[in-house]
Amino acid sequence: MTILKGDSIFKSFQDGKIETQVLHGVSLDLARGEVVILEGPSGSGKTTLLQILGCIMSPTKGTIEINGRPVAASRSRELASIRKKNLGFVFQQFNLFPALTVLENVEYALNIKGIDGKEARRQAQGLVDAVELTNRANYLPRDLSGGQKQRVAIARAMAGKPPVILADEPTANLDTQVGAQILALFNDLAKRENRGLLIVTHDPKVRTIADRVIQIRDGFIHAA
Amino acid sequence: MVDLGFKTLIHDKTRFTITVAGVAFAVTLVLAQVGLFFGLLDNSTISIRKSSADLWITSHNTANVDFPQQFSETYVERVRSVPGVARADNLILTYMSVSLPSGATENTVVYALKDFKTWNLPWSIKEGQVEDLRRGRFFMLDEGAANRFGSFKTGDFREVQETRLRIVGQTREAQSFTTNPISFMDYDLAQSMQSDYLNGRTSYVLVKLAPGADVESVRHEIQRRLPYNDVFTRDEWAKKSHDYWVVSTGLGMNSYLTVFLGCLVGVVVVAQTLYTSTMEHIKEFGTVKAIGGSNSDIYLILARQASIAAAAGFTIGLLFALGLVPLASKVHLKLIMPGPFIAMVAIGTLIMCLSASLLSFRKVANIDPSLVFRT
Structure with missing residues (x-):
């Protein structure tokens, strides 16, 4: 079942009088429980596509559907609402809140999604356990290794059970061994919890968990 | 959360x-x-608020309690004859120079009355008896004067307006907005020490109303008999003095x-x-x-x-x-x-x-x- 669908997406940026076309009618879909890898070199438009599919940016042209419902909103508040209900993000730089502990980082994401109090704490603890950071629950991000930080980011992305997880270069800042562990965790979560997982990367090792690999170059899909 | x-x-x-x-x-x-x-x-208003006077009679357009203009002390007789007035007395507020042991000269604000107790002036006494003020060339000085006059104690003498006076007591909280230390002395002594300036004149007349007397009617009658003076209730006079410093200065x-x-x-x-x-x-x-x-x-x-x-x-x-x-x-x-x-x-x-x-x-x-x- 398709959970995320982008159809004929165009995106251009205006810089003064110069218009740069970044995406040229790109189409992409993602099913529940599927792991899709979006590969491409720097400047190919893969992160822009991820941002559009993640409702962080609006396309110049084209349509997006999440869970069968079209995303027509162009207002930032409505896009935020869609992100809150349907999407989880994992960033290359982790982007954890440095003043919050591991548990609080996950709990805060639950709070944003409307889950508060003891229930938020219970769910956060469950997610921290799931990424095997139980004994680091009260650590601040500065006291964690890169792999542990990425595990927290994954737990945070899972908060609120979003059907789609979008990850931007999740192994870029990790060594090979830790990167492999993170990918195994991703794969496990996608399959066990039936989430759609779209990973943007130029790391070929990520292919090991892919159900599908999509190549993007100069704003065009080359192979799917 | x-x-x-x-x-x-x-x-x-x-x-x-x-x-x-x-x-x-x-x-x-x-x-x-x-x-x-x-x-x-x-x-700036503590002496007004602490005194037991219900009405203050001032010369016309006096700006605030610290800057009085003098008027004839005989006006008090006219006030005493107004129905509803229980008591009326003259109050002199004047500035006198004090020669300090150091050789310097400072000013003091002098409150002079014949009967201090009736008017609750001074309102807080640290040492001495206010009745002693009538018994000779005496005065009481507020303890805060030590800042300006140097340390002193009860029993010391100070030259005030070139007259040697004995300090017979000390008061508390008697301070003026002008920061000049406040002292208290007998009315007749003040008249004699500044005879050229005061010359049988007073600064204020303090009025205490008889029980049940209507403030407005008494004030109206006093005002009628003293057309060149102003008559204020205690609160009005305090407000006028207060507002002078806030607004006018x-x-x-x-x-x-x-x-x-x-x-x-x-x-x-x-x-x-x-x-x-x-x-x-x-x-x-x-x-x-x-x-x-x-x-x-x-x-x-x-x-x-x-x-x-x-x-x-x-x-x-x-x-x-x-x-x-x-x-x-x-x-x-x-x-x-x-x-x-x-x-x-x-x-x-x-x-x-x-x-x-x-x-x-x-x-x-x-x-x-x-x-x-x-x-």
């Missing part, structure tokens, strides 16, 4: 300390400056300016530190937006930080200001901070900090969540 605003604020302890110190400084500045001004204003404006500058310092410090903090945490705010947080969520974080800075800064500032009260008292300065004034400063501090955070609000409203994808 996880308190991201609070935790982020205290995570950087140095910045938090600077923010709170800025607010505390502004609060202390406002409380201390305005408190001192209130103390001076309290001095620019001291009120000076006080408002101090409050404004204090607030400005607070706003600038808080705005600057919150804005810098916001810019340093801009990616975190972007993350909040990326994971579904709205502008309102971010506004709440900033408002929370501003409120915490306000509460912590106000508490420390208030404690500092309260700590200054006994220190000010040691040098005979009054630092008065009434409850409503403290409450106003507390509310003002919160508004000040929330206003300061508006600068950051404007910035975060335009945060593009896509910045979290940038490395």
